[in-house]
Amino acid sequence: DAGVTQSPTHLIKTRGQQVTLRCSPISGHKSVSWYQQVLGQGPQFIFQYYEKEERGRGNFPDRFSARQFPNYSSELNVNALLLGDSALYLCASSLVVQQDGYTFGSGTRLTVV
Amino acid sequence: EDQVTQSPEALRLQEGESSSLNCSYTVSGLRGLFWYRQDPGKGPEFLFTLYSAGEEKEKERLKATLTKKESFLHITAPKPEDSATYLCAVQAGTGNQFYFGTGTSLTVIP
Numbered sequence: 042d043a044g045v046t047q048s049p050t051h052l053i054k055t056r057g058q059q060v061t062l063r064c065s066p067i068s069g070h071k072s073v074s075w076y077q078q079v080l081g082q083g084p085q086f087i088f089q090y091y092e093k094e095e096r097g098r099g100n101f102p103d104r105f106s107a108r109q110f111p112n113y114s115s116e117l118n119v120n121a122l123l124l125g126d127s128a129l130y131l132c133a134s135s136l137v138v139q140q141d142g143y144t145f146g147s148g149t150r151l152t153v154v
Numbered sequence: 155e156d157q158v159t160q161s162p163e164a165l166r167l168q169e170g171e172s173s174s175l176n177c178s179y180t181v182s183g184l185r186g187l188f189w190y191r192q193d194p195g196k197g198p199e200f201l202f203t204l205y206s207a208g209e210e211k212e213k214e215r216l217k218a219t220l221t222k223k224e225s226f227l228h229i230t231a232p233k234p235e236d237s238a239t240y241l242c243a244v245q246a247g248t249g250n251q252f253y254f255g256t257g258t259s260l261t262v263i264p
Contacts, residue, residue, distance in 0.1 A: 045197070074251070083158075083241055083254030084198070097250050131197050143252070145190075145197030 045134050045146035053152045062117045062149045066134030073115040076131040122153045160255035170231045175258045177242030178224040190241040232262045
């Protein structure tokens with residue numbers, strides 16, 4: 042079974058640019074969550090989506106947005122990139138909204154220069 | 155404010171030298187405490203969920219325990235392949251998000 046897949050794996054962007062990160066959940070999983078992990082820190086919650094609806098939002102600015110598609114895949118968009126947005130962006134999928142042991146993807150490493 | 159604190163930040167062990175990692179939390183309405191393992195450049199890998207004080211779970215050389223204020227991850231006779239960062243996370247209140255600690259970086263020396 043394929044796990045959670047994220048693309049791209051690495052990305053370099055310039056300050057002020059926009060970026061779109063993609064996530065495909067495990068087959069059958071309907072919930073996707075996004076986390077930001079800055080080097081040396083634990084992951085910080087950004088969004089959760091379930092059945093294409095937003096179910097939770099962390100303390101991130103409006104430059105961050107996300108959506109979930111009918112096939113349950115998801116995109117995270119970040120506008121007006123700042124140097125501080127450099128991080129590993131993790132996607133986690135689960136069957137339902139509340140569940141043990143969400144499965145994480147390997148992440149997208151975003152570097153803003 | 156909900157908080158999750160892990161200690162120590164880093165731990166170096168000789169192969170076979172048992173030890174414990176600590177995760178203390180101050181949250182309202184704990185619904186679950188989770189342990190994850192994270193290898194460099196990878197996403198966190200689920201290890202355990204604990205729901206109530208007194209609960210214990212084991213997997214190979216790892217054993218997780220939970221009290222009302224903290225959780226311990228005990229590592230018995232570790233091997234070099236146990237080297238990783240171990241993350242603790244909690245779910246609390248009515249929200250669905252995880253609150254993660256900053257992790258403990260474990261290095262096991264052959």
